[in-house]
Amino acid sequence: MNTLLQKIENAKDLDFGDIFGKSIELFKKVWVQGLLMLLLTMVLMIPIYLITFLPMMAIGVIEPEAMQQGQEPNMALLIPFYLITIVFSFFAMIIAFGLKSAFYRICKIKDLNEAGSDDYFYFFKKPYLGKTIKLAAMTFGISLIAALLCVLPVFYVMVPIALINVIYAFNPDLTASDIVKVGFKLGNKKWLITFGLLIISSILAQLVGMIMCFIGVFVTASFAYLPAYFVYKESVGFNETSAIEEIGTSVE
Template sequence: MNAIDTLLEKIERAPSLDFGTIFNQSIELFKKTWVQGLVMLLLTMLLMIPFYVIMYLPMIAMGLFDPESLNNMEEFNVLLMIPFILFMILFVIFAMVVAFGMKASFYRICKIKDLNKATADDYFFYLKKPYLGKVIGLSLATFGITLVAVLLCVLPVFYVIVPVTLMNVIFAFNPELSTSEIVKAGFKLGNKKWLLTIGLIIISGLIAEIIGLLMCCVGIFVTASFAYLPAYFIYKESVGFDENNDNEAYGMSYE
């Protein structure tokens, strides 16, 4: 039996999970990983800064050297917007890839902390070879799925948010699977645990935001990663970890 069949069989045989247990486990793991979650978020933001600068510099320059051109839209050359639009598309793709890769690397760190393994944190683990190509493919796949859901009157977004969320954690612990197999497994586990997952996503997200805002607003950078943790335990309790692949999780990579 190959890897994807084994994974799908484990998902099919997944036991019932308790909302309170998963939530409490997430709180305990957050105590161990809040620093790593904060670093992940800050690194993600830092990687975006150069793109924001490059994106806004031309607009600032136009406003400084020819402010009337921005006020008089009748004389504005639409062709000038084409490079800006192309750059925006590239920026969105870059942002998706970085966010997906950093989040998958964070889940790997979560496993290390959860199992009390003494291994260095690597926030760029899945943004390097041999995983980067697959991260790009999965980022585009999740974007396409979300876009289709939005075009279908928005409501389907509430359905796809669960499998899209779980695709990230499935990839983190099964990077040897193909993009299509990870998408398939994401929907399989999402359908199996949809109500539990959406409930935990909403509750954990609200709590992270409320507590973060109470901490003088900047605290939201500290608490934001808490919203990612329920997905980790849903995967862990539904599928579990393959002990034969533990070497990969603690530093070795697939060839």
Template sequence: MQFSEIQVRIQNAKALDFGDIFSKCIELFKKVWVQGLVMLLLTIAILLPFYLIMYLPLIGAGFLETGYSSYSGYNDDFNIILMIPFFIFILIFSFVAMVISFGMKASFYRICKLKDLNEAGSDDYFYYLKRPHLGKVIKLALLTFAITLIATMLCVIPIIYVIVPVTLMNVIFAFNPEMSATEIVKTGFDLGNKKWLITFGLIIVSAILAQIVGMLMCLIGTFVTASFSYLPVYFIYKETVGFDETNNTPSHQE
């Protein structure tokens, strides 16, 4: 779908009903909860080695620091030297985690569309982490990382605002991978501004409900219900922008 066409659809978007979208999220979750669980477990499995690489040296350095402190009675310089490479690795790891998470979620949204519209296709959880899409995923992860970092530095209100457009960028990319990274970012903010309140409300309510239901399932259920919080933005996009008719998917614009 062309960038200009998406902009027109956003500007002419109909009003959305909170309860209707929430009900559709529940129905779709019944179809994709297994895929959501698999996506989450794969993400954890991929990132777990990074956590081990990050924390094991830190634990070892803690023992060394304790020994050094006991021997010399002074350890401020040692702390500074130790923490500089650690913080650099934290920054790199955060970016790698964002790239993997962005690509996996975009692939999950593709699966959601297949299940929702009964289309043929495989459950490829790494669809957007392979060529020709990986380069753009890295660019978008870098942009969202920068946007989130800047918003965080500006305190609480900006980070609350950017949650919506940053989340929407993921689903926009999933269905428009041919668009440039800057166009996807702009579309995320345009759609976010147009439907900010209902999107934010659905994200918060679905996340809280997923946590509560997951805890009632003896905590481990949170892995099963976690993907429910990803579904509202799928329907926000579907009901506002719709899908390209050239993909044999009907547009939802009346």
């Protein structure tokens, strides 16, 4: 981890236009993979979203009069359903986190013309599944705390959280806590340019997608992920040796 922190500390200044242009060029290579990643995320989450609607459906069956008359439903009935909803929502976060991290690995393969397969489930396999779950929980907790602090901190943490996915993708042998630390270190160092790139790329992806009869949003949505990849690449770069060889740690 110390090597990564040192690289971040000594990172060169980034050029907004350069990263934006490179993101466009990479998008031309990975838009299919980005679309597949989003479709996989949606398909895997459909059962989860259906389960989240069970509380209201069940209350409508068990207490139809309360629902029709606008009365407060029995909280004793709602609590178990809410707990189930929270659990399955957490599963949804794990799916999204793992697939997004795998997408960044695919981006590197396409960007550098490396040999490799489009493995979307790379981070759901051993030895990374446990770490994927842990990182999803940590990012959720950070986001929740930021939201509870009157929303404004959300704008701050959105940058480190976006970079945590990238750092995990290319340094999976670091511990979960170290990945979060590096994410905040890089986020603090390059916050303004990263925030600007994330906002502009997200707006552009939505606008172009809407022009493409709205369904095009699914095609263009992954473009918003690419600036974070180049922020990492230009600030830290890629090593031939793994992080575990550099710092002498083992996978959790």
